[in-house]
Amino acid sequence: MDWLNHFLLTLLATCQNMLPIVVVxxxxxxxxxxxxxxxxxxxxxxxxxxxxxxAFLLEGLDMAMFPLGxxxxxxxxxxxxxxxxxxxxxxxxxYIWVYAFAASIGFAATxxxxxxxxxxxxxxxxxxxxxxxxxxxIAVAIGLAFGTALGTFRIVTGLExxxxxxxxxxxxxxxxxxxxxxxxxxxxxxxxxxxSTVTVPLITALGLGLATTVPGRNPLLDxxxxxxxxxxxxxxxxxxxxxxxxxLGKDRR
Amino acid sequence: MIKNRFIKQLFSSFLDMTPILAxxxxxxxxxxxxxxPDATQMVFGTLLVVLGLTLFIQGLEQSLFPIGxxxxxxxxxxxxxxxxxxxxxxxxxxxxIAEPTLxxxxxxxxIIASKGNxxxxxxxxxxxxxxxxxxxxxxxxGSAILIGMIRIIRGxxxxxxxxxxxxxxxxxxxxxxxxxxxxxxxxxxFTTSTITVPLVTALGVGLATAIKGRNPVTxxxxxxxxxxxxAVIFVLIYGIIW
Numbered sequence: 243m244d245w246l247n248h249f250l251l252t253l254l255a256t257c258q259n260m261l262p263i264v265v266v267x268x269x270x271x272x273x274x275x276x277x278x279x280x281x282x283x284x285x286x287x288x289x290x291x292x293x294x295x296x297a298f299l300l301e302g303l304d305m306a307m308f309p310l311g312x313x314x315x316x317x318x319x320x321x322x323x324x325x326x327x328x329x330x331x332x333x334x335x336x337y338i339w340v341y342a343f344a345a346s347i348g349f350a351a352t353x354x355x356x357x358x359x360x361x362x363x364x365x366x367x368x369x370x371x372x373x374x375x376x377x378x379x380i381a382v383a384i385g386l387a388f389g390t391a392l393g394t395f396r397i398v399t400g401l402e403x404x405x406x407x408x409x410x411x412x413x414x415x416x417x418x419x420x421x422x423x424x425x426x427x428x429x430x431x432x433x434x435x436x437x438s439t440v441t442v443p444l445i446t447a448l449g450l451g452l453a454t455t456v457p458g459r460n461p462l463l464d465x466x467x468x469x470x471x472x473x474x475x476x477x478x479x480x481x482x483x484x485x486x487x488x489x490l491g492k493d494r495r
Numbered sequence: 496m497i498k499n500r501f502i503k504q505l506f507s508s509f510l511d512m513t514p515i516l517a518x519x520x521x522x523x524x525x526x527x528x529x530x531x532p533d534a535t536q537m538v539f540g541t542l543l544v545v546l547g548l549t550l551f552i553q554g555l556e557q558s559l560f561p562i563g564x565x566x567x568x569x570x571x572x573x574x575x576x577x578x579x580x581x582x583x584x585x586x587x588x589x590x591x592i593a594e595p596t597l598x599x600x601x602x603x604x605x606i607i608a609s610k611g612n613x614x615x616x617x618x619x620x621x622x623x624x625x626x627x628x629x630x631x632x633x634x635x636x637g638s639a640i641l642i643g644m645i646r647i648i649r650g651x652x653x654x655x656x657x658x659x660x661x662x663x664x665x666x667x668x669x670x671x672x673x674x675x676x677x678x679x680x681x682x683x684x685f686t687t688s689t690i691t692v693p694l695v696t697a698l699g700v701g702l703a704t705a706i707k708g709r710n711p712v713t714x715x716x717x718x719x720x721x722x723x724x725x726a727v728i729f730v731l732i733y734g735i736i737w
Binding site for chain 2: 255256259260262263265266267270271274275279284285286287288289290291292293294295296297298299300301302303304305306307308309310313314317318323339343346347350351353354355356357364368403404407408411414415418423424426427428430431433434435437438439440441442443444446447450460461462463464465466467468469470472473477
């Protein structure tokens with residue numbers, strides 16, 4: 243009964259969140275375009291699926307993904323797991339499995355992302371085959387894995403977030419100068435597009451959990467930042483891959 | 496027929512999640528080797544995620560995407576500049592409000608902020624904080640799409656905006672309070688998700704196709720990246736003002 247109540251509240255909140263986009267579409271459709279919607283019944287059913295689906299999704303993420311990320315962060319930083327009793331002897335090397343886990347999640351999440359596949363195929367098309375869709379996805383996966391692993395390392399060591407980020411920005415700006423302009427927009431998009439509805443909560447929870455359990459860290463100051471890395475490093479990796487592919491392509495000719 | 500498609504979609508949602516679940520299971524079983532408390536709740540929650548994702552994507556493909564995309568094309572092809580720009584802003588704004596990722600993450604950010612004594616530990620204060628953050632990000636995406644449309648019409652190269660955005664972020668960071676920095680940088684990645692990206696891309700590609708001399712690939716893409724950069728800038732400003 244309790245659960246049902248909670249679910250109905252989520253459903254109501256979802257309706258509220260969907261309201262703006264429905265209003266925008268209706269207003270522009272009827273006032274500006276002034277054509278009736280075709281297939282009204284199908285669209286209505288679609289909206290109902292959409293709202294129920296999002297409500298389920300929100301409940302499920304709250305129930306499984308957030309607790310799971312936090313739980314795993316707690317278990318992998320527990321003194322019994324890292325094998326030290328004294329918290330003073332803990333160094334950043336003690337958390338090696340945390341970095342491995344973050345990297346694996348980043349890598350796995352990329353391969354599963356349908357939005358990225360579409361992007362990669364487009365890049366393959368416009369480059370005339372110089373860029374390979376699979377290699378591009380691997381490049382994004384490596385970038386993302388590196389980003390999330392570095393992000394957890396940053397949380398463990400307490401390194402300032404913006405120093406790393408600004409270094410990343412500088413690298414992208416330099417790379418931009420040497421990249422064929424045709425591919426640039428797609429490469430920029432490859433980063434932010436990749437972490438999706440399921441992975442963002444899991445990775446965020448991992449970061450917040452780490453910042454809560456690693457001694458000396460504060461979730462408010464250190465807990466965020468994983469997603470920022472996860473959307474920055476794939477761009478660097480993709481730009482690097484494009485440069486490499488271009489260079490190899492020239493060589494072959 | 497519909498049942499069949501539903502099962503197909505269900506299977507593909509499950510398939511999309513398999514790599515992540517596999518990593519979690521491998522680490523849990525082989526490395527952590529500890530039981531998961533409330534395992535039934537986690538399994539139930541995961542099933543809800545798979546089911547929710549299936550309905551969500553089915554619903555998007557049946558309602559928002561076809562309408563949104565056909566409207567985007569219609570506005571890109573003829574509508575006046577004023578209507579195109581206002582549609583771009585409204586679409587970016589409202590799609591971001593609808594985005595489930597942001598609902599979850601802003602709620603979590605509010606809980607963290609209340610634990611860190613930034614805001615009061617009441618339900619109302621947390622809801623206000625989460626809503627403020629969500630609206631800020633939605634405004635950012637709306638403005639980013641608007642600027643992105645102007646960019647396509649004018650034919651500015653995409654990297655002008657990106658490098659300009661990077662510089663803005665770097666210039667604003669020293670003035671922003673430390674407790675907003677992490678959320679601000681992360682909000683770039685929160686923004687561009689399942690609902691926003693296809694709609695916004697449709698608008699960009701539609702406009703670039705409609706204007707002579709524009710290439711749908713070089714000019715149509717890049718909107719998501721710019722939107723995510725704008726989200727960072729707006730949340731930084733929100734942190735400075737608030």
